[in-house]
Amino acid sequence: xxxxxxxxxxxxxxxxxxxxxxxxxxxxxxxxxxxxxxxxxxxxxxxxxxxxxxxxxxxxxxxxxxxxxxxxxxxxxxxxxxxxxxxxxxxxxxxxxxxxxxxxxxxxxxxxxxxxxxxxxxxxxxxxxxxxxxxxxxxxxxxxxxxxxxxxxxxxxxxxxxxxxxxxxxxxxxxxxxxxxxxxxxxxxxxxxxxxxxxxxxxxxxxxxxxxxxxxxxxxxxxxxxxxxxxxxxxxxxxxxxxxxxxxxxxxxxxxxxxxxxxxxxxxxxxxxxxxxxxxxxxxxxxxxxxxxxxxxxxxxxxxxxxxxxxxxxxxxxxxxxxxxxxxxxxxxxxxxxxxxxxxxxxxxxxxxxxxxxxxxxxxxxxxxxxxxxxxxxxxxxxxxxxxxxxxxxxxxxxxxxxxxxxxxxxxxxxxxxxxxxxxxxxxxxxxxxxxxxxxxxxxxxxxxxxxxxxxxxxxxxxxxxxxxxxxxxxxxxxxxxxxx
Amino acid sequence: xxxxxxxxxxxxxxxxxxxxxxxxxxxxxxxxxxxxxxxxxxxxxxxxxxxxxxxxxxxxxxxxxxxxxxxxxxxxxxxxxxxxxxxxxxxxxxxxxxxxxxxxxxxxxxxxxxxxxxxxxxxxxxxxxxxxxxxxxxxxxxxxxxxxxxxxxxxxxxxxxxxxxxxxxxxxxxxxxxxxxxxxxxxxxxxxxxxxxxxxxxxxxxxxxxxxxxxxxxxxxxxxxxxxxxxxxxxxxxxxxxxxxxxxxxxxxxxxxxxxxxxxxxxxxxxxxxxxxxxxxxxxxxxxxxxxxxxxxxxxxxxxxxxxxxxxxxxxxxxxxxxxxxxxxxxxxxxxxxxxxxxxxxxxxxxxxxxxxxxxxxxxxxxxxxxxxxxxxxxxxxxxxxx
Numbered sequence: 093x094x095x096x097x098x099x100x101x102x103x104x105x106x107x108x109x110x111x112x113x114x115x116x117x118x119x120x121x122x123x124x125x126x127x128x129x130x131x132x133x134x135x136x137x138x139x140x141x142x143x144x145x146x147x148x149x150x151x152x153x154x155x156x157x158x159x160x161x162x163x164x165x166x167x168x169x170x171x172x173x174x175x176x177x178x179x180x181x182x183x184x185x186x187x188x189x190x191x192x193x194x195x196x197x198x199x200x201x202x203x204x205x206x207x208x209x210x211x212x213x214x215x216x217x218x219x220x221x222x223x224x225x226x227x228x229x230x231x232x233x234x235x236x237x238x239x240x241x242x243x244x245x246x247x248x249x250x251x252x253x254x255x256x257x258x259x260x261x262x263x264x265x266x267x268x269x270x271x272x273x274x275x276x277x278x279x280x281x282x283x284x285x286x287x288x289x290x291x292x293x294x295x296x297x298x299x300x301x302x303x304x305x306x307x308x309x310x311x312x313x314x315x316x317x318x319x320x321x322x323x324x325x326x327x328x329x330x331x332x333x334x335x336x337x338x339x340x341x342x343x344x345x346x347x348x349x350x351x352x353x354x355x356x357x358x359x360x361x362x363x364x365x366x367x368x369x370x371x372x373x374x375x376x377x378x379x380x381x382x383x384x385x386x387x388x389x390x391x392x393x394x395x396x397x398x399x400x401x402x403x404x405x406x407x408x409x410x411x412x413x414x415x416x417x418x419x420x421x422x423x424x425x426x427x428x429x430x431x432x433x434x435x436x437x438x439x440x441x442x443x444x445x446x447x448x449x450x451x452x453x454x455x456x457x458x459x460x461x462x463x464x465x466x467x468x469x470x471x472x473x474x475x476x477x478x479x480x481x482x483x484x485x486x487x488x489x490x491x492x493x494x495x496x497x498x499x500x501x502x503x504x505x506x507x508x509x510x511x512x513x514x515x516x517x518x519x520x521x522x523x524x525x526x527x528x529x530x531x532x533x534x535x536x537x538x539x540x541x542x543x544x545x546x547x548x549x550x551x552x553x554x555x556x557x558x559x560x561x562x563x564x565x566x567x568x569x570x571x572x573x574x575x576x577x
Numbered sequence: 578x579x580x581x582x583x584x585x586x587x588x589x590x591x592x593x594x595x596x597x598x599x600x601x602x603x604x605x606x607x608x609x610x611x612x613x614x615x616x617x618x619x620x621x622x623x624x625x626x627x628x629x630x631x632x633x634x635x636x637x638x639x640x641x642x643x644x645x646x647x648x649x650x651x652x653x654x655x656x657x658x659x660x661x662x663x664x665x666x667x668x669x670x671x672x673x674x675x676x677x678x679x680x681x682x683x684x685x686x687x688x689x690x691x692x693x694x695x696x697x698x699x700x701x702x703x704x705x706x707x708x709x710x711x712x713x714x715x716x717x718x719x720x721x722x723x724x725x726x727x728x729x730x731x732x733x734x735x736x737x738x739x740x741x742x743x744x745x746x747x748x749x750x751x752x753x754x755x756x757x758x759x760x761x762x763x764x765x766x767x768x769x770x771x772x773x774x775x776x777x778x779x780x781x782x783x784x785x786x787x788x789x790x791x792x793x794x795x796x797x798x799x800x801x802x803x804x805x806x807x808x809x810x811x812x813x814x815x816x817x818x819x820x821x822x823x824x825x826x827x828x829x830x831x832x833x834x835x836x837x838x839x840x841x842x843x844x845x846x847x848x849x850x851x852x853x854x855x856x857x858x859x860x861x862x863x864x865x866x867x868x869x870x871x872x873x874x875x876x877x878x879x880x881x882x883x884x885x886x887x888x889x890x891x892x893x894x895x896x897x898x899x900x901x902x903x904x905x906x907x908x909x910x911x912x913x914x915x916x917x918x919x920x921x922x923x924x925x926x927x928x929x930x931x932x933x934x935x936x937x938x939x940x941x942x943x944x945x946x947x948x949x950x951x952x953x954x955x956x957x958x959x960x961x962x963x964x
Contacts, residue, residue, distance in 0.1 A: 135719060137716075137718075137719075172722060172726070174722070185708070186693065378716075379689070379714075379716065380715070380716040380718065380719040381634075381713075381714060381715040381716055381719045382692075382712060382713075382714040383712065383713045383714070384710070384711060384712035384713075385711050386644075386708055386709045386710060386711050387708070388644065388709055389642065389644060389674075389709075389711050392644070393859065396849070396859055397846075397859060399849055400842075400845045400846045400848075400849040400859065401842065401845070401846075403845045403849055404841050404842030404843070404844070404845030404846065405842065407841040407842075407845065408838045408841050408842060411837065411838065411841065412838070415834065451859070452778075452779070452782055452862075455779075455782070455783075455846070455859070455862045456782075456786070458842050458843075458846060459786055459839075459842065459843070459866065461838075461842050462790075462835070462838055462839030462842060462843075463790075463793065463839075465835075465838045466793070466835045466838065466839070469831050469834045469835055469838070470797060470831060473828070473830060473831040473834075476830075477827065495804070498800065499796075499797055499800040499801075502745055502746075502796050502800055503792075503793040503796040503797055503800075504793075505741065505745075506738055506741060506742070506789070506792050506793065506796055507789050507792075507793055509734075509737050509738060509741055510734055510737075510738070510785070510788065510789045510792070511789075513730055513733050513734050513737055514730055514734070514785060517726060517729055517730035517733060518726050518727060518730045522727070522730075522778065522781060522782050522785065525782045525785075525786075526785075529786070529789070
């Protein structure tokens with residue numbers, strides 16, 4: 093074994109073990125996709141043709157809405173002219189879907205009074221009707237108990253009409269921090285031309301600069317005159333985003349919202365400017381497909397996949413060892429190295445770029461076991477060829493590898509081309525599958541060159557491995573004088 | 578599969594293992610083309626006649642799935658008609674999964690309401706909470722988009738692979754390889770229309786994998802052919818067809834092994850994953866993979882290589898060799914072991930070993946092995962055979 097080969101072997105073992113132990117040590121596991129973990133997937137399509145800019149805007153808005161829902165690892169992406177929203181592990185699927193797709197308006201409502209944030213629990217305890225709880229009796233109607241301000245209920249979706257006075261919450265990180273009693277809507281988001289967050293000037297926090305349309309500027313001045321020195325709430329989707337106080341009567345088409353005494357943080361200012369810029373979805377979206385996967389069924393699929401994969405892998409390894417003897421053990425170790433690399437990479441990618449392992453991806457991995465093992469078979473059969481032409485195992489190893497490498501490279505590159513094209517050109521599950529197929533092909537090439545070559549070279553030199561009675565490499569390759577049958 | 582090879586037919590196994598097979602793949606090519614042609618024809622007739630059975634992901638519709646041992650299909654059916662779902666298709670999958678399928682139609686809002694209603698009812702009769710019900714609701718235009726994308730991907734895939742193989746080998750190999758892939762597609766589509774198996778996104782994925790597999794297989798064979806054309810065949814003592822035949826015999830064991838190791842995990846997915854544990858997506862995957870893998874393995878041997886031979890034999894160079902060799906008596910095809918022994922460790926085209934071989938053509942197998950033994954095993958490191 094040449095020194096460079098020894099180094100490459102040590103290197104790949106160090107990398108594989110290091111990465112794997114690092115991953116396992118931090119107790120990280122790959123993030124599971126929706127079909128394995130349970131959750132909801134919805135594909136939304138604009139009801140009329142729209143530009144790319146509008147589609148991307150819609151995605152941004154949906155993303156901020158989903159963030160407000162507090163879903164872990166949401167995935168909102170564009171897919172041709174559609175928007176795909178994936179919410180793994182979400183509990184209340186119906187509500188999530190509603191919030192994601194609704195095309196609410198941004199409204200400016202005058203603040204009438206402040207209310208305590210009592211109504212954090214969306215389902216107020218029922219006092220009566222405990223008998224025959226029919227689950228299909230729509231949302232609980234608003235009860236008309238008006239004792240203390242704390243018990244004034246938050247308005248429901250149906251009550252949130254522009255012409256009604258309403259009670260709406262302000263939500264920070266999923267918790268109601270304040271509620272407002274608000275008058276009817278005075279203006280909509282259409283008056284805003286653009287808005288941007290501005291970094292702190294001398295002293296103070298971040299601010300939001302709003303620019304109105306020419307028509308909107310006049311309307312806003314009217315509003316400012318009417319509610320001078322009072323607060324006006326900016327409301328989106330039934331949630332108060334901000335309730336700034338009007339400090340001037342004339343704005344001349346421009347306004348600055350400062351975050352009160354403490355000022356806005358950068359994040360708050362950016363969020364608010366986002367809301368102002370395109371609070372409402374710029375286009376109506378229609379559900380194309382909805383997929384809801386229950387967490388238990390997802391887990392069942394995962395278990396089935398794991399068991400099937402393990403059994404399949406076991407059978408393959410058994411066959412390899414029986415057929416190639418000591419070289420079969422090389423396959424075993426090679427697959428272990430590949431598996432450790434694969435596991436670490438998947439975990440790393442799911443941490444850093446939100447990759448999730450779906451059932452399609454898992455299948456891709458199981459299938460790729462076949463491809464990986466095949467590259468070993470190509471090499472071993474090549475060794476057999478060399479030995480048949482009268483060479484010793486020892487001298488066949490290098491030449492055999494060079495030739496096998498050409499073959500493996502040619503075949504793997506065609507796999508990679510296929511995987512890359514599938515990845516770029518297709519959607520959803522096919523895409524996930526293509527990614528894992530491509531990944532395992534690359535790992536196959538790496539382990540072939542840096543692991544398989546040096547290990548076989550090493551075995552080819554060792555008398556013990558080549559000549560052991562039942563186990564020897566020579567036996568596995570049938571490198572015996574033929575003809576003596 | 579292992580049993581038949583290693584147990585009962587030891588001699589065949591032995592010959593495979595030691596590279597002493599000499600199957601005349603090329604001589605039989607007309608037969609294989611015929612068989613494939615007939616199967617493809619049946620498939621195409623069926624495709625035109627009854628078409629493919631597309632799942633809801635392609636044609637739109639709604640599926641609900643719930644896990645329950647106690648819920649029977651009849652009970653589910655009466656529950657479904659109670660909520661006004663009369664046209665529903667209800668089946669039990671695996672051991673304990675009930676799947677209800679229907680096409681609700683109507684405007685989106687009404688449809689959503691209906692879907693939720695069925696979910697509630699189904700959870701009720703299965704005695705589980707609503708969140709335990711899987712729903713897959715697909716609008717009618719979505720499937721068109723998916724299949725449009727897949728078709729586009731497939732066309733680009735073909736173009737890219739054609740370009741790559743032309744670049745790496747030559748365009749005739751690219752044409753033959755793609756011919757085999759088209760054959761695989763035709764056969765698989767045929768099997769799906771005749772049997773009425775449902776086509777789902779999982780089927781499509783599996784199918785794409787198979788294209789990759791089949792190409793991979795074909796490229797391994799072609800790589801060998803290319804190597805042989807540079808060596809043995811360049812001397813002009815072997816027709817292109819014989820070179821192909823030799824190459825196929827040389828990689829036969831590898832093809833068998835590869836197919837076997839590919840089939841093992843897939844069988845495991847199919848049997849364990851789908852039938853024992855009842856994971857329906859795995860079942861879709863497994864079935865399509867199995868069908869595709871078998872046709873892929875078949876086509877890389879019986880379609881791709883003969884196609885290549887036909888294309889190449891038209892070249893003046895190989896036509897001339899064929900003419901010249903036709904005057905001699907055609908012996909049985911060369912075995913890989915013989916070829917290896919003949920070409921020797923350092924044999925290049927046209928040296929003594931190859932010339933020696935061409936005189937021995939008529940009785941290649943026995944003598945070839947003898948000639949292999951004639952070359953003494955260097956340094957006596959090899960031990961005698963033990964069986």
